[in-house]
Amino acid sequence: MPNPCKNYHIIRHETVGSTNDEARLLGEGGAACGTVVVAGEQTRGRGRRGHAWASPRGGLWMSLLVRVKEKKEKTEPGVAPLTIASGVAVAECLADIFSETGLDPARVRLGWPNDVLIEDKKIAGILCETCFSGPAKKPSIVVGIGVNINNRASLFPPPIRDTSISLIELTGVEYSLERALEKTLASLENTLEPLLLGEAERSGEILARWKERAALFGRDVRIQSPGTPPFTAVACDIDSAGRLLVKDAAGRRRAIEFDEASLIR
Numbered sequence: 237m238p239n240p241c242k243n244y245h246i247i248r249h250e251t252v253g254s255t256n257d258e259a260r261l262l263g264e265g266g267a268a269c270g271t272v273v274v275a276g277e278q279t280r281g282r283g284r285r286g287h288a289w290a291s292p293r294g295g296l297w298m299s300l301l302v303r304v305k306e307k308k309e310k311t312e313p314g315v316a317p318l319t320i321a322s323g324v325a326v327a328e329c330l331a332d333i334f335s336e337t338g339l340d341p342a343r344v345r346l347g348w349p350n351d352v353l354i355e356d357k358k359i360a361g362i363l364c365e366t367c368f369s370g371p372a373k374k375p376s377i378v379v380g381i382g383v384n385i386n387n388r389a390s391l392f393p394p395p396i397r398d399t400s401i402s403l404i405e406l407t408g409v410e411y412s413l414e415r416a417l418e419k420t421l422a423s424l425e426n427t428l429e430p431l432l433l434g435e436a437e438r439s440g441e442i443l444a445r446w447k448e449r450a451a452l453f454g455r456d457v458r459i460q461s462p463g464t465p466p467f468t469a470v471a472c473d474i475d476s477a478g479r480l481l482v483k484d485a486a487g488r489r490r491a492i493e494f495d496e497a498s499l500i501r
C-alpha cells in the first residue's frame with residue numbers, strides 16, 4: 237500500500253505567524269496529507285506547553301499535515317506515537333547532516349519526548365497538534381518542526397539563549413536550508429510510514445531507535461504535570477506505549493505520558 241503522505245505539496249512563506257497555525261487552517265479546509273508549510277521566519281512561533289518559539293531567519297521552520305490512513309482493523313496512531321516518531325526522524329536527519337559536515341553524529345541525542353539535543357542544548361523542537369475537518373470532523377495531525385540551522389542561538393533572549401544551540405554555531409559555516417528541508421521530509425517519510433499505514437507492530441522499531449539516542453536515562457529529571465506539584469525523578473526507560481518510565485524519590489516507578497520531563501542540569 238502506498239504511503240498516503242508520499243507526495244509533498246510545499247507552501248512557502250517569507251514571514252508567517254506560525255507555520256502550525258497555517259497548516260492547521262489548511263487541514264481544517266481539507267488540504268491533503270503531505271501538505272507542508274515552510275516559513276523564512278515566524279513572528280508568533282509556538283513551542284510546547286504554551287512557550288514561545290524564537291524563529292528568526294536562518295532556521296528551518298516547517299509544519300507537515302498528516303492524515304492517518306483509515307483502516308478499520310488497525311488502530312490509528314494518536315499524537316503520542318507520532319510525537320516520538322517525528323523526534324526520531326528529525327534526530328536521525330540531523331545526525332546525517334552532522335556526518336556530512338564533519339561532526340560526530342553520536343552527539344545528536346533525544347530529550348523527552350522529542351527535543352533534539354546536543355550536549356543537553358536544544359537544536360530542534362517539535363510540536364504535534366490535532367485538527368479536525370469536514371462534517372465528520374476527521375482528525376489530522378500537524379507536525380511542527382523547528383531546527384536551529386543558520387540562526388544563532390547566542391542571539392536568543394535569556395533564558396533560552398543558554399539552553400539552545402544551532403548548526404552554524406557548531407560548524408562555523410552555513411548549511412543549505414533547502415537541503416535541510418529535503419532531508420527532513422525524506423526522514424519523516426521513512427519513519428512515519430509504518431504509523432501512517434497502521435502498522436502498529438512496527439512501532440517497536442521506532443521506540444528502539446528513540447532509546448538509542450536517549451539523553452535522559454539514569455539522569456535526574458523534573459516532572460511537571462498540570463495541576464500537581466512538580467517532582468524530581470530518575471528517568472529509566474520508555475515503555476511500549478511510548479511513555480517515559482521514571483523512579484521517584486520514594487523508589488516508585490511512574491509512567492509519564494504528556495507531562496513535561498526536563499533535565500536537571
Ligand code: BTN
Pocket residue numbers: 253254255256257278280281282283284285287289291296297298299351360361362363380381382383
Ligand atoms: C518545542 O520544543 O517546544 C516545540 C517547538 C516547535 C517549533 C516549531 S517551528 C515550526 C512550527 N510552528 C510553530 O509555531 N511551532 C513549530
